[in-house]
Amino acid sequence: MTSELHERSALELSRALQEREISSVELTTALLQRIRARDDALNSVITVTEEQALKEAQAADALLARGEAGPLTGVPLLHKDIFCTQGVRTSCASRMLDNFIPPYDATVVSKLRAAGTVSLGKTNMDEFAMGSSNETSYYGPCHNPWDLDRVPGGSSGGSAAAVAAGFAPLATGTDTGGSIRQPAALCGITGLKPTYGRVSRLGIIAFASSLDQAGPMTRSVADAALMLNAMCGVDAGDSTSADVPTPNFLDALSGDIQGLRIGIPKQYFSADLNPRVATQIHQALGELTARGALLVDIDLPHTHQGIATYYVIAPAEASANLSRFDGVRFGYRCDNPQDLTDLYQRSRSEGFGEEVQRRILVGTYALSAGFYDAYFKKAQQVRRIISNDFKQAFESCDVIAGPAAPGVAFKIGDKTADPLAMYMEDVYTLSVNLAGLPGMSIPAGQVDGLPIGLQLIGRPFDEATLLRVGHLFQESTDWHLQRPALGASQ
């Protein structure tokens, strides 16, 4: 029984824990052992918090014994290393924060802890979440468990690889332009980016504050619903968190999709898309029409300009957010600063990696006097046009579907020389962040043994429809049950 613990869903583990079939200590020990034995090959976890995990598991077992447990009590998870964890180093995969031990927990972390989860550690990622391949990490690239020569996607690459490899049934991720959905697609797992404002951003190291959102990364849609229940809600500590009712997302899993109108944007099936991925996506849509859904052609005419819009707004916000890293109050400080300017400049130039510096430069330029109107203001105007495109599309459909990424996982090193090639990875995801909508990627096929993701996009705060469609799809297909060789039980 123990040998297959790593393959079970969080809901299955929850039942087994409640029925005292297994203990949380037993489960936690098994997963920690699995990480120790296999993560050398993946590099998906930056920090393993073994001692703390076992303490949390013991506490969970005590609650379970007293019958005071909730559905997540004793279930292990991993946190992306962008979430502040009190007393546990939070690096954001940057040299800048290699020595940073936060004095407080992110709201997401404290909420999941209050729900009884057991944190096994912190996962690898692109530095400051800037990247689509996990290759910009100060701690080295993370490898895709389906093919170790390939990237897991990014920026939440470590979380995606770890969940796919069976290191934990659940992991947190963040998504500014596709950083949950694209790695979920490339690693064959489920990744949900909630509506902007659904989940508190307090304690998430900021990249682009009007785009950043945290969400669940899991092996099934049902687990994503379970995890989102514990993550979401308005927070006095984040004035952009939305004061809206939070449904029980598990309730969304029942119900059919008879007559549900699925919008298919033709721009998501353009020349950028690998034709074999397109074939798989069409087959997946066939599963949904077989269950009664209707396909409707829709138009998202500014999909391509979304890239330009994003690569002004995200770097501009990043350049402002990252100005806090100055070598004075926390984070990296250069040796022997000659004066204050030298302290700032060398701490930042030595502490930040290449991609982060590139985005700070682009953002500083876009915000500088003389260019503000031509770049930043213009991008904010196009952002509204893109948001209106989605509004108009949702007049004729209930949910939008298409690919999550233009291709399958690519080889490590293939796109590092050309930032623009890397930016194209997010062509189907970043408009969703610009419009603040919920989006989810679910495994929907394979090309040459590598997973691909179907993306579902919903109306604001309508995660429920994504979960309902995704869960129905997973009831009639088994793509989400496929496991990479590294993740298989042996």
Add this chain to the structure above:
Amino acid sequence: MSVSRSDVTQIAQLARLTIADGALDDVTDRFSRILTLVDQLQQVPTEGVEPMSNPHDMTQRLRSDEVTEVNQREALQTVAPEVEQGYFLVPRVID
């Protein structure tokens, strides 16, 4: 649009970054290519379009003006590179 090496040096100065001499050509080249990408924005007519800074056009929520935070100076300074008597230390600014 492309930028010159001296433009990039000046932007780096504004961002408090230093670009090593040997890297300046590469940085300038990639910077120019990103600007060419973002110049696609100019294709979209935007006259009269209100800029969007928040995807739900939310405005700032207000709360009552009461002290809710406790002083945590010591805890917050445990992560500072150099402190003395509760102050953050930096190189001498005034001689």
